[in-house]
Amino acid sequence: MTDSSTPQGSPSSQPGPSGTLAAEGVTRHFAGVKALSDVHLEVPAGRITGLIGPNGAGKSTLVNILSGYDRPDEGRVLLGGVDRTRERSYRRTRRGVARTFQHGHIFKEQTILENVQLGALGVGRSSRAARREAIEILDRFDLLEHAGESAAHLPHGVERRLGVARALATRPTHLLLDEPAAGLNDGEMELFKSAIRSVVDDLDVGVLLIDHNMRLIFGACDHIHVLAAGANVVDGPPETVRADPRLAESYLGSMAATIAGGDDA
């Protein structure tokens, strides 16, 4: 399932160890639920890798494992070719693996600027550098005009972009985005897509993008993996995956299971 054209780990000193973040033969079961079975996936630097699949396919479970919030029962997580499977999330963040969550994780009592600054402070930036970087990032995500606003009651589109901006403030080499665009309108989606592309092109970040919005996935990604019922189905460039009958089958299989009263895998 891996792509032979994937660049292999090529460590660089700026901004941190780069290369590929990879899941290798990852299996994770929860009390009888086979969330992931022998899954392979690579997130190379400088590319947007999409991860799609029906509800319950195992996408969030894989992100939890890649980011150190969970551990696989079998298989490995490699960063730049080095085994980091047992390493906890905060260590992995320091090595450059950042993530967003499907829901929340915004500090409501802080301003938008402070939320992003905290991301930078959390990885050891001085307060001056953190502020400067936060302003740059807010500008990239068209959030600068909201910098001084409280994060307590944000419009949905602003909150989603803030989640990504905060993750970016940790200066990641790899950014894992779990449904970052849910609920964005068309205009916000386009802004979001170009902000992510600029992050990848300017900073050589490797992005893993999970979303149910196929227009975003097929419009933004360089390479797409399809997961269904916890297993790899197909992966390749967008046009190859779009033309592959297994893409539709994996979604139809899930709908058939739902209609038949099975669970949503």
Ligand SMILES: Nc1ncnc2c1ncn2[C@@H]1O[C@H](COP(=O)(O)OP(=O)(O)OP(=O)(O)O)[C@@H](O)[C@H]1O
């Ligand atoms: N902590 C857990 N305990 C028990 N089962 C779990 C746990 N986490 C996930 N699962 C199960 O593992 C399977 C995969 O779930 P996961 O959330 O990874 O899927 P997903 O592809 O992200 O779905 P969605 O698109 O709906 O977010 C599901 O059947 C889910 O119910």
